[in-house]
Amino acid sequence: MWEGNEIGIGCKTVMEDLAFWAKEKPDVSFLVDLKAGEQIPVSWAETAETVDRAARAIHTHFGKSGHKTAILSKNRAHWILADLAILASGSVAVPVFTTMRPETFHYVLDFADVELLFLGESANWAEVKAHVPAGITIVTLPGVDAAEGDMTWDEFLALGDGKPTPQGHGPEDVATLIFTSGTTGKPKGVMHSMGSLGRATHTLVEQTESGTGWNFISYLPLAHLAERLIIELHALRIGGTIFFNESLETFGQDLALAKPNYFFGVPRIWDKLSSAVIAGTEGGTEALRAALTGPHADMAAAAVRDKLGLASVEKLVSTTAPVPPHIKEWFKLFGLPLMDGYGQTEILPLATTPMGSNKPHTVGRPAPGVEVRITEEGELIARGPGCSLGYYKMPEKTAETFRDGWVYTGDRAELDEDGFVILKGRVKETFKTAKGKYVAPMPIEAKFLESDYLDQACLVGHGMPQTVLLLVIAELAEGLARDAIEAHVRERVAEINPTLERHAQVGAVLVAPEAWTIENGILTHTMKVRRERVLDQFGDAIDKAAGAMGSGAALRVEFL
Template sequence: MEHDTLLAYLDQWAEEKSDDVWLRDFRGEASDDYTWKESRRQIHAVASALEQRFDKDTKILLLSRNRAHWFFADLAIMAAGNVSVGLFTTLNADVAQYIAEFTESKAIFVGEAENWDRVKEVLADDVTIISLPGVDIPEATLTWDQLLKEGESRTPSHVPRHDDMIALIFTSGTTGRPKGVIQTNDSNVIPIRRGSEFLAIEADPIYFSYLPLSHLAERQVIEFTSLCHGAPVSFNEGLEYLGRDMQRTRPTFFFGAPRVWEQLQQAILAKFGGREAFDAALAANPEGIAHTVQTALGLDRCEFHLTGSAPLPTPLMEWWDSVGISLMEGFGQTEAMSLIISREGARRLGSLGKAAPGVDIKITEEGELAIRADGCTPGYYKQPDKTAELIQDGWLHTGDRFRQDEDGFLYITGRIKDYFKTLQGKFVAPTPIEAQFADNPYVEQQCLVGLGMNKTMMVAVISETMRDAPRDVIEASVRATLSQLNEEVEKHARMGGAILTYEPWSIENGVLTPTLKIKRDQISDRFGEEAAAMAIESAESKTLVIRWR
């Protein structure tokens, strides 16, 4: 049965699957399990209490690691006719304060969050602090259990509508302040239906939640899709337990950004003693090694291995193919999801896939992809000027540059705002150059810089599995890659060399956003001055310049 609101699905499964476990919260070797019936009881009770305490459309913050009560709090806020605003547990105080003040949030649910000590200092005095179960929050004004008692045996009076604003998702802010993207039932239910039909997802999928729920990809692909399918979800206790919890779950559907698939690959290679040892074992026993890898990762019954949010290097895709795991790329964004999807039998290396059914596309004269489809965001919260830029004459402008081949496959070539001008006054698209440079076996992260320079320069992080390699060997390989690329790119985009580092870029050191995208301004701040000097040296010496940081 199809519904036009997420809460209608909750009601359906609470009646039809009342005693089936929906959510499994791993805690050590045990787990806290919640049936559909119990989940609805808690959601309705807390929603009823929220209705008594806050006016409709009140913005309520949510800060916690992934857990069952993240879902419960989110859906209780929704059921009360309010709007949830998720905060990443890695946000710094300035961004958290901006979001809290911009949304005029009146309450915050707090669970396990590494940044709570920073966030609590910037909240207004009138913000009600509500602690989730199992967490000691001395500053809490209320607890989850208190709200449960207040609303016990009551049903919220709010009647959900398809166009209700149910959440604000703040973009990761790779440039400037994050924007609050309005989410409705329509902007989630419709893309879920579209993606499920295109992928032909069978009954009884099993989901695993480990990526931040404050990001729409995890929220929609796991939380909301599990609602629409009546499917169970297991929660990762923490990234240090990722392998254990994946093996316990054995999901049929798994999503990870390219960086996640790269880290999993490195973990497998390390267990085999390095790439050469792995390659030899795979050549000797391909089926056996593929089975070993899939079982070790808990992906032995996984039907859909999805990736997105960043370009997937071709060698990485081919490596996973070699162990029987076909990575399916897709494209969507906080403003519009399930737009372009690849699937088994409809996949082309380097392509994100084809437009999903019901999605009209056009590529503008500037090369930007614009889409028209049901289930897009109505716009940005309190930013009508930005909304007008986003949606023009019914077309949503993605901000991404694309090309389409003769068979309809779509390829991303970069972000409109990622383009930069060199000293020659010509634009350079860094993304495709970075994607080609990623083929080098010694690097795992890369970013091209060159704004105002006479040559572009590559900044790259050495792969964890290659750190024991001699520097002269790494340098020779990087020089060969740079030389090859310089023969292929336009003259004004040619690289003068590279800055190499062993320090990975991460959320913690401020180079990656919470969704694992590179903050180009941070790379420029950290490496730009040195890169500019190296570009001059390269131009004068007519050689490739390599430096270590």
């Protein structure tokens, strides 16, 4: 439980937020599904009524509180209806990613002791349905064939008719388990209470200075705590409206319909958007920069915002990893200052970029009520209102991460003279070369990704004479000849290597044949690179490159 300061005193829970807005503006839309260009709204009053009915059904199904209920569905209105109903019932919500592989899916449901599953539209259902642990009741949400489950949503709701409304959770009871993406081993179930979620939401709204009734668009996985907090709980607190993106193909169209006032993304999203603007500008990078800094810059920037569907945006926020400074510079020229939001499933928000900040190499200052320190080993530790309760059924892991009231984040970091946080990579990602010296890969990768032609990077080198850099070429460079790409890569290495210590300098570059994605297993659900997967998939080529370096070969650039 957070006991650090006054944050949390008088903080409302999500149930109180829902009740307030259902009374304040019952007929206004809270949730809007987008389908085939049409809007399917659910009002605040309808939300409150459905959540109450579903909560009574869940409590009737189990007979008591505390049982685990999972949600497997793409982002839809019924995802949030199910989530709120689970919380209101006193059960524990266990969101599951629609990109999970069968073995991870089975592990999470079995380990979390799930007994009830709400199943919506999900890209991985055909692959994982044979791996549902025995004894789990499946309730199909609208849009799913009833034959896939034991009962439909409407049939399930009827179970609670005439039954009393359940009491729900106490402030610090475990209300939800959010499973981490598992970059290092099996996913861990992070426990959050209604209190920790409420305090995190309070901190977010205070830092963002959010406006009542803002529009949001939900397209990143709601199974991840960032989307759940920043979109779902945020909208609940300020009486906002959430529009649900139908698909990647309709994203631009859905943005135009939603007209979001707040837009949340991850670094790859900003890279894709800025690259699309550059690619669509005759004359490319230089022509676009000239237009955005010339005498008609305001008009040019407005045209870009309109083209991106972000003309109504008042706050643009990025999280999960630092955004490269050159991407931030592009969005500043677009008239869309990009704020970083830094946090972890274990504690969030940790830090955010204040409006008007001109420190692009940082992820901002600690959020209200949050304290941070840097250990002697260079690890960032923190404590604050959004701190979780630990890991489910993992006391040893909990003791490692949560110590004396502090969360050991696993991130290497520095604090500048103004208290801004500069991330330096993960503690466990640091490796030692054959020369016996340590290398932190993230800052070096970030230097290479300042190029508009390079999209993804992973630096390796444990036990090697020099480091090996694996790269994915950006869409902007896909039309270039290999010779041109190789020349660009060699030019970047020649520029960057002299800025690095000799043991960290790049001795070989391997260009991957395709983008790293969630689907091919190299990215986590939060778009982070799984380094062990890179080493597994490209291990032979990495070993070959390392062997050549050991023989004193010149810089090697190889297309895999």
